[in-house]
Each structure stands twice: as structure tokens, then as C-alpha cells.
Amino acid sequence: QVQLQESGPGLVKPSETLSLTCTVSGGSINNYYWTWIRQSPGKGPEWIGHKFSSGGSMYNPSLKSRVNIFIDTSDNQFSLKLKSVTTADTAVYYCARGVLEIGTSGVWLDLWGQGTQVTVSS
Amino acid sequence: QSVLTQPPSVSGAPGQRVTISCTGSSSNLGAGYDVHWYQHLPGTAPKLLIYGNTNRPSGVPDRFSGSRSGTSASLAITWLQAEDEGAYYCQAHDSRLNTYVFGTGTEVTVL
Numbered sequence: 108q109v110q111l112q113e114s115g116p117g118l119v120k121p122s123e124t125l126s127l128t129c130t131v132s133g134g135s136i137n138n139y140y141w142t143w144i145r146q147s148p149g150k151g152p153e154w155i156g157h158k159f160s161s162g163g164s165m166y167n168p169s170l171k172s173r174v175n176i177f178i179d180t181s182d183n184q185f186s187l188k189l190k191s192v193t194t195a196d197t198a199v200y201y202c203a204r205g206v207l208e209i210g211t212s213g214v215w216l217d218l219w220g221q222g223t224q225v226t227v228s229s
Numbered sequence: 230q231s232v233l234t235q236p237p238s239v240s241g242a243p244g245q246r247v248t249i250s251c252t253g254s255s256s257n258l259g260a261g262y263d264v265h266w267y268q269h270l271p272g273t274a275p276k277l278l279i280y281g282n283t284n285r286p287s288g289v290p291d292r293f294s295g296s297r298s299g300t301s302a303s304l305a306i307t308w309l310q311a312e313d314e315g316a317y318y319c320q321a322h323d324s325r326l327n328t329y330v331f332g333t334g335t336e337v338t339v340l
Contacts, residue, residue, distance in 0.1 A: 144331075149319060151231040152275075154329040167328040201275065208281075213322040215265040215280040215293075215331065222274070 108117050109134035111220035117178050119196075119227050125189040129202030129220060136160055140205030140214050141178060141185040145198040146222075153198075157214065158185065177178070192227045199224050232257065233319050233332035240338040241309045249335045251302040251319035257330065259300035262322040266295055266304045270315035278317070279304060311339045 115127035129141070142157035156166035157177040166174050173190045189196060200223055203216040234252045241247040253262060257263060266279040274307045277286050279295035282302065301314055319332035 150333040151233075152320075152335045154320075154331070165328070168326065169328075203275075208278075211281045212261060213265075214262050215263075215277060215320065216267070216275075217277045217280070219267075219274040219276070222258060 109218055111204065111218060112198060113202050113223040114222045115223060115225070117224055117226060120229050122191055122192055124151055125192050125196060125225055125227075127202070128184050128186045129201055129226070130171065130182075130184050131204075136178065136180050136183050136185070140207060141176065141177060142203045142205045142214070142216060143187045143199045144203060144216075144219075145154070145196075146201070147198045152201070155189075155200075156188065158187065178201055194227050197225065197227045198202060231279050231333040232323055232326065232330050235319060235332040235335045236318075237333070238336045238338060240340055242340045243309055243311065246305060246307045247309055247337065248306075249304045249317050249319075250278055251304070251317065252274070253299065253300050253302075253321060255305050255324035257321045257323040258297065258302060262324075264295070264297055265303040265320045266293075267318045267320065268313075268315060270312075270317065275318075284329070293316075309339055311338075313337055314339050 119223045137160045140157040142153040146152045158164040180183045202220045204218040205214040207214045263281045267275045269275040269303045282297040317335045323330045
């Protein structure tokens, strides 16, 4: 049974870099779109970006200048780095596995982690 | 950045049928992009309920069904159960924003 688990600091100072890791256990990291999503209180989820296992990536234009997603196939992990954070980046951050099938239009997320709270504060 | 609009809440008695709407625009659902639905129960990881407008992943009960027409989509839950209480979100690609977007979310309450 494949599981995803987020890890990383729960508190980040303004202007610093938020770094989170998602560990994929029980399955391969190949041939999926590894995705980060966040959700602030009272709002719907926000797609941060995704990276395909063999390299291609797509980031939300509203975050593109500050975000990077990396995949470590040897450790079956993928990570998120978000630079120059502000209090507006405080949210629950989720990692997820994305799927895209021939004949469909758009990635969907068939497996999610539990989420991790990240607070930006001095 | 929620460009897909859902009702904030719906409720129903056990055994009843409820529907959740997801209203988009010409740059997402109206452009033909597929809609997907997720269930987020308290204290658990979000779960995929419907993908590609109408398809249920293995293990999702057939009490859950999806439909889509034009710039809107709907999720129906029949035979409502207490365990269905939680938040539900739609998701699709948006060509104007050039990213994937989620709905505003709907809280389902079982009376």
C-alpha cells in the first residue's frame, strides 16, 4: 500500500526558505506527477506545482518565481522549496501523487499525504 | 485562487441524496477540461472520489457519482451516511491561469 508522508519545519521566519520533503513508501516514484498543494484557513486548496518523475515540471504562475520541486529517485522522495516566504505562505502543505491518462485532460491526484502545518512568523 | 465555485455547505438526513455543484468558466470546465472530486474527512488525508468527470477509483462506493455539463459539474451522494460528513472539493485545469485550480469547497453535514 503506497503512502505519502510530509516532513519539515513547522515554523519558518519571514524572508527565509520553506523546505518540505515527501517520502513515498510502498511504491515506485516513476511515471507519476509529484505534486504540492497548500491550504490556508477558510480557503480552498491551492495547487503549488508538480514535477513528473522523468523531469518536466509545472508551477503555479503566482508562485513560479519562488518555488522549486525536486525529485530524489534513489530515496523515493520529492521536495518543495519556497523562497522568500511571508505570512501569506502560512498554510497546511500537502504532497500528492498525480496521474494523467491518455484520453483525459488534466492531472488528478490519486493519493495524498496527511498534510503538515507550516507557519511563517518571526 | 479558487475560480471554481461551490456552495459553502449542504446537508441531508441519513439515507437522503445530496448534490454539490461546481461552477466554472470558459477557461476551465467550459474549455473541456475534466473535473475531479476529492473528499476530506476530519483528521484524514484528502481522498480522490471521482476522476475524469464520472469515473470512480477502485474502492469508492457507487453512492458517489459525478456529472458535468458545460461550465458546471456536480457530485451526487446517495444514501447519505454519517461517515460522509466532511469537506468536498472539485478540481480542474484552467487555461487562463495556466495552472490547476480547486473549488471553494463544500461542507457536507449529516443531520
